[in-house]
Amino acid sequence: DVQLVESGGGLVQPGGSLRLSCVGSGFIFNSFGMNWVRQAPGKGLEWISYISGSSDKIYYADSVRGRFTISRDDSENSLYLQMNSLRVEDTAIYYCGKDGGSTWYQGGPQEDWGQGTLVTVST
Amino acid sequence: DIVMTQSPDSLAVSLGERATINCKSSQSLLYSNNKNYLAWYQQKPGQPPKLLIDWASTRVFGVPDRFSGSVSGTDFTLTITSLQAEDVAVYYCQQYYLTPRTFGQGTKLEIK
Numbered sequence: 027d028v029q030l031v032e033s034g035g036g037l038v039q040p041g042g043s044l045r046l047s048c049v050g051s052g053f054i055f056n057s058f059g060m061n062w063v064r065q066a067p068g069k070g071l072e073w074i075s076y077i078s079g080s081s082d083k084i085y086y087a088d089s090v091r092g093r094f095t096i097s098r099d100d101s102e103n104s105l106y107l108q109m110n111s112l113r114v115e116d117t118a119i120y121y122c123g124k125d126g127g128s129t130w131y132q133g134g135p136q137e138d139w140g141q142g143t144l145v146t147v148s149t
Numbered sequence: 150d151i152v153m154t155q156s157p158d159s160l161a162v163s164l165g166e167r168a169t170i171n172c173k174s175s176q177s178l179l180y181s182n183n184k185n186y187l188a189w190y191q192q193k194p195g196q197p198p199k200l201l202i203d204w205a206s207t208r209v210f211g212v213p214d215r216f217s218g219s220v221s222g223t224d225f226t227l228t229i230t231s232l233q234a235e236d237v238a239v240y241y242c243q244q245y246y247l248t249p250r251t252f253g254q255g256t257k258l259e260i261k
Contacts, residue, residue, distance in 0.1 A: 141196075
């Protein structure tokens with residue numbers, strides 16, 4: 027079975043940094059594009075970043091571009107999100123999501139999701 | 150950005166009846182492979198989203214056949230025939246055609 031387990035969330039002050047991790051198992055990690063999607067408390071879903079299976083395509087939502095960096099270490103079956111210059115409005119549950127394939131147009135949507143990790147940005 | 154607009158925002162349906170949720174995209178989601186890049190998700194409280202339908206009308210393995218998706222141009226529909234108690238959730242559409250992948254605002258489905 028596919029499993030995705032996020033970690034690294036917590037309480038951070040505005041302007042601070044956090045690094046989220048997502049470890050995958052039950053599939054060939056480097057064969058799939060991966061995403062980060064977040065959900066503010068009581069709100070809807072917001073896609074924030076994608077990295078292709080070969081890491082040659084990386085995309086960001088405007089709301090995080092220049093502050094967040096997505097990366098992956100296929101030797102560790104891990105996906106990362108480095109979050110800098112955090113703002114109060116970045117408070118959310120952060121989910122990692124696995125696509126159905128390696129590339130943007132071949133892969134399909136997020137078909138498997140982790141349970142999420144909560145990031146709280148507050149003084 | 151492609152804007153995804155769902156309707157209604159909330160819906161109450163009796164058990165055993167049909168529920169219909171609509172999603173309109175601000176532009177075509179049809180790629181040159183003749184596939185519409187539209188997904189439907191179900192999210193229950195305290196849980197991550199669950200993929201129900203991809204490519205606008207392909208039910209994911211294991212999803213009950215009372216769930217179906219359809220498309221007409223830029224109008225997409227999720228239909229749940231014979232509503233069950235376990236279908237109470239928030240439903241989201243998402244386009245994965247262009248970056249950024251955008252979601253609809255969600256439709257809260259309840260039992261009448």
